[in-house]
Amino acid sequence: MTAPNWLTAIALSLVIGACAAWADAAPEAGGAASLQAAQEDAAALASRDWAGRQVCAGRAFEWVDDKTLVCHRKAQP
Structure with missing residues (x-):
């Protein structure tokens, strides 16, 4: 580079x-x-919903906390 x-x-x-x-200081x-x-x-x-669907492959899931995803088993008839 010159x-x-x-x-x-x-x-x-x-x-x-x-x-x-300036943008940070602007009210x-x-x-x-x-x-x-x-x-x-x-x-x-x-x-989070997308990640749960991808990881659990269509099974029901819930987020226990920010880092813990629980995939539930499918209900047996």
Whole structure:
């Protein structure tokens, strides 16, 4: 890389860093934060449901805690 390319890369990094710092410091509306939290919760539940279906291969399952998945046996007639 030549010297002008290094200077451009450093300048670009500083600009991106400044924008990120400004975005973190900008006040959020209360509704936006709660909406984002609700979306993250929904995504987490969907992810856990997908993982349970994949691991348990269609059998009933439950999450005991954040790291423990229990697959139930199918009910015998």
